[in-house]
Amino acid sequence: MNVGVFGRTVELDAGRVAVSEAELRAQVGEYVAGDRRTFDVSVALPDGFVGDVMAEMRAIPYGETRTYGELADALDTAPVAVGQACGKNPVPLVVPCHRVVGAESLGGYSAGDGPALKRRLIEHERNAGD
Template sequence: MHVELFDRTVELDADRVRASEDEIRAQVGEYVAGERRTFDLPVTTPEGFAGEVAAEMRAIPYGETRTYGDIADALDTAAVAVGRACGANPVPLVVPCHRVVGADSLGGYSAGDGLPFKRRLLELEGADASATE
């Protein structure tokens, strides 16, 4: 399914979210309006390593970031592997991969229009996106 925010389209794998499209859109709208800090949508995450990365991403609080290296350390793996798993996230926003950044850059982002969209999400949350330009 597609959701619109900031005049951008974000693709969410609705098969992984056990909620109606109306509920998903409502929660995204509340998030953009600053009325929601977490999504309480039941999500089926991938199994294995990608699921472990997704769990780490979901644990990052609103307005905070973690580096690919932080997550790699927590999972005893390489940062590049974490980056690949983030890039394959089937439900961006709901599983907040935008909160994962490089040690000295924003890293990458596969939703919306890429890095400008990631920066905008971080700014919405009050995270310091300028420190990683």
């Protein structure tokens, strides 16, 4: 399913979440409006390494970021492998891969229009309390 986020389209695999598409759209809308910091949905994580990386991403608090290297250290792997797994996240935004950044750059983003949306999501979360 596709959802609108800050004028961009983000594709979410609705089959990975345990809520209706209408409920998921409502929660995305609340997030964009600044009224929601977490998604109240159960996510079926893929088996294997991608699922392991997604579990680490889910633990990153709203408004904070972690580097690919920090996640790699936690998973005893390489930052490049973490980045590749982030790109396979079937539910970006719900599992916040936008909160994973490079040590010296923003890094990539597979949703919307890529890094521009990633930057907007990070700014949105950092400014939510203002």
